[in-house]
Amino acid sequence: MAFKRVDHLLDQIKRILRGLDQRAFTPDDILDALTESERNLCRKGNALRSEAELTTLAGVAKYNVAGLVAVIAARPPARWSEPLTVVSNDGVWADLKTRGFSGSFPLYIRGFAETIHFLPAPSIAGEKVELDLAHYPSSVRLEPGTDPEVTMGWEPALKMGALAELLGGAYIEAAERALALAVSQHSDVVKGVPQRDHWSRTLGF
Numbered sequence: 001m002a003f004k005r006v007d008h009l010l011d012q013i014k015r016i017l018r019g020l021d022q023r024a025f026t027p028d029d030i031l032d033a034l035t036e037s038e039r040n041l042c043r044k045g046n047a048l049r050s051e052a053e054l055t056t057l058a059g060v061a062k063y064n065v066a067g068l069v070a071v072i073a074a075r076p077p078a079r080w081s082e083p084l085t086v087v088s089n090d091g092v093w094a095d096l097k098t099r100g101f102s103g104s105f106p107l108y109i110r111g112f113a114e115t116i117h118f119l120p121a122p123s124i125a126g127e128k129v130e131l132d133l134a135h136y137p138s139s140v141r142l143e144p145g146t147d148p149e150v151t152m153g154w155e156p157a158l159k160m161g162a163l164a165e166l167l168g169g170a171y172i173e174a175a176e177r178a179l180a181l182a183v184s185q186h187s188d189v190v191k192g193v194p195q196r197d198h199w200s201r202t203l204g205f
Contacts, residue, residue: 037161071111
């Protein structure tokens with residue numbers, strides 16, 4: 001079986017651990033750490049992004065989307081009278097929910113906890129909203145003979161995050177620096193060019 005990126009990462013981390021005289025970790029421990037690191041890159045850095053199209057239901061404000069991390073951008077139908085503003089801050093969203101909004105079309109959208117929220121709820125069914133989403137990997141666990149779903153540009157942060165999971169201490173700060181660098185290098189991801197085709201989909205409810 002040909003070596004894949006996970007195999008190379010596994011070997012690299014084994015060598016680092018041996019050099020630190022950290023020999024108690026098993027390959028499964030390292031794979032678990034890599035899996036959690038990849039999820040952290042998705043949760044904190046929006047490392048996996050894709051397009052989707054959501055079809056509204058009348059009076060429904062919440063839409064469950066498995067694997068969703070966040071809504072990055074939203075493009076409502078041209079006939080909507082106002083733009084659809086993406087909210088990512090908890091406090092801002094809590095404040096908006098206390099206000100009395102009315103109208104046929106939502107003004108605000110937020111994605112968290114695998115749910116897309118509209119405010120106010122759309123009053124018309126069948127409206128198509130184009131979305132750029134950040135999401136978690138589709139695989140439950142990274143395994144030998146496979147590739148991570150994040151692109152190769154994220155691998156330094158992926159490896160450092162796994163070491164932070166295993167060793168803690170100074171590696172936690174190093175992993176945060178590696179994440180910040182990766183985010184800065186990938187902040188110009190072109191919208192509309194999904195990194196994973198399997199997540200380019202229509203969200204029907």
